[in-house]
Amino acid sequence: MPEFSETPEPQTDTDTGQVADAYRGNWVDTMAPAWSRPYLRLSRADRPIGTWLLLLPCWWGVTLAAASDSPGLHDLWIAVGCAIGALVMRGAGCTWNDITDRKFDAQVERTRSRPLPSGQVSVKQALIWMSFQALVGAAILFTFNWAAIKLGIASLVLVAIYPFAKRFTWWPQVFLGLAFNWGALLAWTAHRGQLEWPAVCLYAAGIAWTLFYDTIYAHQDKEDDAMIGVKSTARLFGENTRRWLRWFMMISVALMALAILLAMTEQANVLKLVIALGGPWAFGWHLVWQMRHLDIDQPENCLRLFRANRNTGLIPVLFFAVALVV
Template structure:
């Protein structure tokens, strides 16, 4: 390794690094680089505020669960307060997860072209400062969690162990995406837990489908780093499946659709929810059809498109709740 990447002591910035400007894997012209004050810019990059796709993907299972539970409870609409709290919590906890990941991966990040300019790896943020920032984000997430019903608080706390160990999984297993799937899908339990103070079959089925969904889209994402991961010894499903990734994705997305369909049946969802699920499934089919694992830019674009797929499903679930309620009011 060159002198740029040697350890300069835990918590000490690398003196031979240039002044922090941006990071290589941030979108060009992102709002952080354009508008954020320079002193806080590294922290916003560390929390991935320049690329909100991760917050969306963490949030969507929470919103699905809230809408599914609202329909099962025959509420007039998904609880807006829960939707807002979950949005705040998703941003905070996604940022905390990225910070924790970068703390643990700082040495690996220095060996990968796409990640060596990240704030901790580049020395723009010291290790003590990164831990302080992590604590701040966790406090925000805790404040959101404590505003939920007691059963939901306990359910949310149960996820912390999975969140903590995920960054280590790529060192010991070829399927770290499975652990990420559990962590990023936990919200599929949370909305239901808030509404019913329990975790019933529809929530568990929604969770299982979300795990398959995350497993698939993160496999697509991992194909961007396939060559670098092989060099530094990091494992992933992209390396495991290789050219057979399209088949693995097709199976995972099929399982996602089946599990979600069973969840809709269990919750007594109506026609509009099923239309939303159909549109969601068609979007996933299009991802598999378009995929070229040797085109990193395309892999990133397909990965990001899962936000749109998730919003389509949420819209279907929410409109179904509203229309079913209005229909009940109009019936004699």
């Protein structure tokens, strides 16, 4: 299993505008022009893990669809377009999240250094930046087929609702999962031209995965969240977190395997099917590894394991890509 290759350090120099939970020495803080840094921080460009977690279900969708069908050059554009789209739409979503949460963020140690609560940008500037990113995302989306375009537009409802979920439900991670895994539906449809059951199962597998990793993430803030009245699955599960994570892991692996079986029912290539099914198997073992290392009372441990999910999500992509070329 992989070792932690990077160790985040607390950032306390608020004069530089650095965000507390970003890696010290990240490219935004060291290479980006000074005027652009607050906007890039709003987009979480200094913390790329969220972009990966939004992108990976897209790559699950397009690689599984191509492996179960006939791959073409257009699939390469779908993969690249989804990468650009994930970058800008994650940025737009995070900007929207920070606009709605700016008062909460000012009361939480980990988030008070973000651009809005720290005064690096105004709400008006943030709204303009969010709109620009959304327009770039729309330009990418409109290169896909109409079925995928409709799905992309529909996802905006979830993006708009998510920041408010923590105020009315103990399960805000469900809303994050609904939004962050939408790309599995969109990318599958961009390849196939229609939404089908394998994509739905893959989407549901991603939602269970999100519940796994974002519950771990939420344990960083559980004490501050309790003080300000913000709800999360971390607070809901408490000491029973491991039992819940085990269920989320099993559900995610089972649904991913079901998606593969449904996608490849017409495949005569048994080797292709076996390789594809290796994806959820290896994916599940990586989640087991995370649980073995988890300490819910150590925020740095939770953050490291949360970030390890980039590798977790890349595992099915690798297996599906190999199955695609067999």
